[in-house]
Amino acid sequence: MTEFDLIRQYFDRGPPRHAELGIGDDGALLRDRAGMSRVIVTDMLVGGRHFLADVDPASLGHKALAVNLSDLAAMGARPQAFTLAIALPGVDADWLGAFCRGMFALADASGCELIGGDTTRGPLCLSITAIGEVPQGAALRRDHAQPGDDVWVSGALGGAAAALAALLESPGSLSAAARHRLDWPQPRLALGQALRHLASAAIDVSDGLLADLGHVAERSRIGIELRADLVPLDPALSALDPRQALGHALGGGDDYELAFTAPAENRLAIEALGRSLELALTRIGSAGGGRGVSVVDARGRPLADLARGFDHFG
Ligand code: ADP
Numbered sequence: 001m002t003e004f005d006l007i008r009q010y011f012d013r014g015p016p017r018h019a020e021l022g023i024g025d026d027g028a029l030l031r032d033r034a035g036m037s038r039v040i041v042t043d044m045l046v047g048g049r050h051f052l053a054d055v056d057p058a059s060l061g062h063k064a065l066a067v068n069l070s071d072l073a074a075m076g077a078r079p080q081a082f083t084l085a086i087a088l089p090g091v092d093a094d095w096l097g098a099f100c101r102g103m104f105a106l107a108d109a110s111g112c113e114l115i116g117g118d119t120t121r122g123p124l125c126l127s128i129t130a131i132g133e134v135p136q137g138a139a140l141r142r143d144h145a146q147p148g149d150d151v152w153v154s155g156a157l158g159g160a161a162a163a164l165a166a167l168l169e170s171p172g173s174l175s176a177a178a179r180h181r182l183d184w185p186q187p188r189l190a191l192g193q194a195l196r197h198l199a200s201a202a203i204d205v206s207d208g209l210l211a212d213l214g215h216v217a218e219r220s221r222i223g224i225e226l227r228a229d230l231v232p233l234d235p236a237l238s239a240l241d242p243r244q245a246l247g248h249a250l251g252g253g254d255d256y257e258l259a260f261t262a263p264a265e266n267r268l269a270i271e272a273l274g275r276s277l278e279l280a281l282t283r284i285g286s287a288g289g290g291r292g293v294s295v296v297d298a299r300g301r302p303l304a305d306l307a308r309g310f311d312h313f314g
């Protein structure tokens with residue numbers, strides 16, 4: 001059973017009765033008064049699964065909030081507030097001080113504040129619920145991509161997956177830059193909000209580009225064709241053999257870049273946006289009439305056997 005089968009079978013009770021958008025996207029939407037929609041997202045980090053026991057607590061505080069803000073970014077939302085539920089094995093003042101420094105630095109930089117939560121003793125586990133807002137009808141959903149749209153991605157991919165693989169295999173070989181990519185992801189909030197009027201659909205790359213674009217293809221009922229040679233590779237991948245590098249970029253999670261679709265007439269505006277944000281925005285493929293995500297090389301020949309992304313129950 002995959003993670004998504006489990007959610008569908010046990011938690012998804014069909015189209016929401018009151019919410020504007022329920023289970024199945026990066027965030028849920030609740031219609032507000034005054035032309036705005038409230039956006040709500042939740043992500044949990046569990047010790048031993050999402051991070052190693054010796055993780056720098058400042059980076060953990062940053063990342064616990066960053067992965068949630070990344071979901072708000074993928075909805076085109078502006079963050080407002082968050083709650084923190086935390087289970088701690090005990091009270092370690094140094095650890096908590098560093099954790100809070102990391103978390104609140106990102107909170108302050110993103111204009112959102114901690115408004116509540118829950119604290120208990122137990123194996124280290126963190127769950128944040130973040131709340132944002134977006135003008136009604138302007139949210140970037142997964143289900144509005146159209147055949148003929150371009151497919152884009154921000155930044156570079158595969159750095160976090162390469163860092164994790166190196167960390168598990170030979171920790172000494174890991175460069176500081178690669179480690180930074182894994183531990184300090186930057187939620188693309190300014191990009192998400194700027195894409196409200198340019199993109200037709202968006203998702204953040206948390207489980208791997210192929211898996212995450214697969215959700216867009218499925219919910220939009222389109223096919224996506226990716227050009228492997230156009231996918232921007234993190235500099236940390238240059239030391240690897242090309243096939244392994246591509247595997248990390250297409251199948252590795254934890255990059256927290258935004259993948260999005262947009263009509264071809266918005267190309268120049270999107271390129272200009274990338275320059276103004278000083279963030280690489282790369283056209284990596286196109287949406288068509290088929291189903292699912294396929295990957296081709298520069299000459300259009302299909303590439304098979306590529307990693308399909310991370311699934312907690314797969
Ligand atoms: P993301 O990677 O963007 O955080 P997920 O892949 O974790 O999204 O989840 C897919 C969808 O299923 C989301 O809409 C999420 O809110 C929903 N979901 C996940 N777990 C549960 C749950 N236990 N109950 C209800 N909805 C859930």
Ligand code: MG
Nearest residue numbers: 026071204206
């Ligand atoms: Mg997401």
